[in-house]
Amino acid sequence: MQNAIINADNVSVYYGSSLAVSGVNLAINTNQITAFIGPSGCGKSTILRCFNRLNDLIAGARVKGKITFGSHDLYDPKMDPVAVRRRIGMVFQRPNPFPKSIYENIAFGPRINGFKGTKGDMDDLVERSLRSAAIWNEVKDKLKESGLALSGGQQQRLCIARAIATEPEVILMDEPCSALDPISTLSIEELMQELKQNFTLVIVTHNMQQASRTADMTAFFNTEIDASGKRTGKLVEIDRTSTIFSSPKQTATEEYISGRFG
Numbered sequence: 001m002q003n004a005i006i007n008a009d010n011v012s013v014y015y016g017s018s019l020a021v022s023g024v025n026l027a028i029n030t031n032q033i034t035a036f037i038g039p040s041g042c043g044k045s046t047i048l049r050c051f052n053r054l055n056d057l058i059a060g061a062r063v064k065g066k067i068t069f070g071s072h073d074l075y076d077p078k079m080d081p082v083a084v085r086r087r088i089g090m091v092f093q094r095p096n097p098f099p100k101s102i103y104e105n106i107a108f109g110p111r112i113n114g115f116k117g118t119k120g121d122m123d124d125l126v127e128r129s130l131r132s133a134a135i136w137n138e139v140k141d142k143l144k145e146s147g148l149a150l151s152g153g154q155q156q157r158l159c160i161a162r163a164i165a166t167e168p169e170v171i172l173m174d175e176p177c178s179a180l181d182p183i184s185t186l187s188i189e190e191l192m193q194e195l196k197q198n199f200t201l202v203i204v205t206h207n208m209q210q211a212s213r214t215a216d217m218t219a220f221f222n223t224e225i226d227a228s229g230k231r232t233g234k235l236v237e238i239d240r241t242s243t244i245f246s247s248p249k250q251t252a253t254e255e256y257i258s259g260r261f262g
């Protein structure tokens with residue numbers, strides 16, 4: 001049995017008075033890739049954002065239940081959300097490099113987190129991060145050029161390098177390939193397999209093939225509609241990816257993966 005690095009215990013998220021997602025229990029295993037799948041609006045991004053306290057930045061969002069990160073309660077008032085986001089990084093759907101040089105895109109995070117090394121140490125960290133994100137060879141001769149001048153797939157790998165630079169334990173990726181062409185998508189998927197040696201990955205994807213190709217564990221979320229027409233996201237089941245795609249326990253999962261809805 002794998003060690004869990006993140007545990008969600010009966011987690012519900014409200015936006016104002018509306019219950020967006022309810023009663024989620026799941027564990028994220030260390031050095032594995034966990035994929036969140038399910039139809040649009042079922043709360044995948046909402047739960048992902050709980051894991052690095054990004055919902056704190058959304059006015060009206062409230063998180064109930066308990067989320068632990070290692071032995072820490074993520075929502076303990078003593079936890080510093082900025083420190084949480086250094087240890088649990090995020091990569092978004094649209095590549096969003098800073099309008100700065102490639103070098104500065106990587107150096108920025110460590111610097112604001114109090115990097116104490118010399119210029120040479122920073123050069124090493126920049127190189128290591130870009131190498132880990134499999135983009136060093138493409139950018140090593142143009143570190144002073146703008147990150148925005150890269151292709152979409154390169155920008156996304158730059159954003160992954162930027163996330164790696166603060167040496168997180170977990171990297172969250174919300175539909176990281178949905179703005180990319182198929183070749184860039186495959187290069188990011190290959191990269192994920194390398195990254196899981198050193199990091200724990202949680203990815204949201206609407207692409208079931210991507211989940212089945214990349215993930216160790218897959219969580220299926222769905223929207224439930226109550227008698228009054230209210231829609232609430234639920235975690236239907238989480239299991240080994242091979243089990244989810246070959247013999248899921250819940251009918252709703254079976255219907256979704258066989259394309260009957262969603």
Ligand SMILES: Nc1ncnc2c1ncn2[C@@H]1O[C@H](COP(=O)(O)OP(=O)(O)O)[C@@H](O)[C@H]1O
Binds near residue numbers: 015039041046
């Ligand atoms: N910032 C927000 N403010 C209000 N409602 C939101 C916000 N973000 C998401 N929601 C609502 O929460 C529900 C879950 O959304 P989301 O987590 O984005 O789903 P998914 O990522 O699975 O498509 C949806 O009903 C959505 O409209």
Ligand SMILES: [Mg+2]
Binds near residue numbers: 045046204
């Ligand atoms: Mg989403």
